[in-house]
Amino acid sequence: MENKLKEAWSNMLGKLDAWLNDIVGAIPNFILAIVVFTVVLYISKYIDKLVSKILIRSKLQASMRHLISKLVSAVIVLFGLFLVLGILNLGTVLKTALAGAGVVGLAIGLALQGALANFYSGVVLSYVHFVKFGDWVESNGYEGEIVDIDLRSVTLKQVDNNLVYLPNKMVVEAPIKNYSTTSQSRVILNCGVHYDSDLKFVKDLVITTIYNEFEAVTSKQDVLFMYKEFADSSINFETRFWIESTSALEVAKAKSEAIIAIKAVFDANDINIPFPIRTLDFPDGFLNASPQEQSSEPNT
Template structure:
């Protein structure tokens, strides 16, 4: 028993001595590898900042610029790691790492299909010009101002100041309505007047009211006034005009101001906006009690 313990002890000491000898022999390489790693870290940060400066004048989204800078930084660090493995003569370890990375990458790719789809969609959205920071868009039944765009979701601020996070995949695959692609927005307002009204006077009055209350509308020719139908209790019309804004909130405000102005004009000229009316026709042999 004592002989086995002594042999084990001698074997362990021999191993430790061999490891110490290997450490002493490879100490210069280890020092160089540490220096290469430190240099790689500082170099990655410098190149990341330099990339952001070079991309400042580009038309890419801010989020996309950050992504590109981070990817370049990671590539620099990976290059430094591969160089370190070569300095330490760990080529076999490198091959093992690459083989394991391939298998792990396949497994991770299958498990994170949704996340990867959002990442790819975020990269595509960062390149296209249809969505920019500050644009007022409508997508997936949500409407608001684009305040952020990253590799996971598009963030929009709604008129009630709430934030909505829409996955990039849904934004890319579904229609996008961008109200900010033009300099103006059209306001469309529907109303109705009584059957006894002078229709030509109503048209002239509405056009005049719009011109007086909205600066972008210079003349009555800039207003589109259309009678649309004979309604149940009124003759309905639609008025359309442009405002200098692309925000849906500003369109609603303009519509509100138009409603107030038209109502005041109608009241001043005794023009009636009738309530819905229903006429009940009873047979002659039906007795209606008033008690």
């Protein structure tokens, strides 16, 4: 028994001695690994700034430029980590880590399908040219100015100054109406006049009023005027004209100014804008009849 204890103690001391020799022998590699990783970190930060400066000249969105620079920096750091593992003779650990990364990556991909879809859609939106900062767009039932595009959502500022965050996937898959792709917007105004009105005079008056009120209307031919229908109480018309703006707010302001101007000239020329009227036709003598007689009158 005593011999076995001595043998075990001797084996343990041999192991400790071997480990100590290995540690002492690995100190130069360990120092070299620290130096290499420190240099790699410095290079990654420099490359990050360099890529960001280069991409500023491109037409990419700010979020996409930031993403690309960070990805390049991460690749350099990952490469440095592989170098460190190789210097430390940890090739087996490296192979195990790579094998485990594949399984973990698959599990994360399945769990984060929605987030990854938004991420991919954000990358797509960063490349397209018909959606960019400052554009006034309408998508998924929301309308506003694009104030931010990141890897998760598109941020719209609405007319009431509220912010709407649309997931990138919804924006990519849904139709987008961009009011800023052209330099002008069309204002459409509907109104009606009384049946006694001189329709030719009304048409000329509205066209002249719009021409005099808005600088963007350079000629009377730019104003489109059409009578639409014989309604219950009025003859309805529609007038259209262009303004030098793509903002929905400016379109609303122009429409308001046009309503004020048209109402003023209509009042000055005794043109009536009728409101719905209901006429009640009573039988002769109905108003002078007693309540009992009124209740006995047949319905008409």
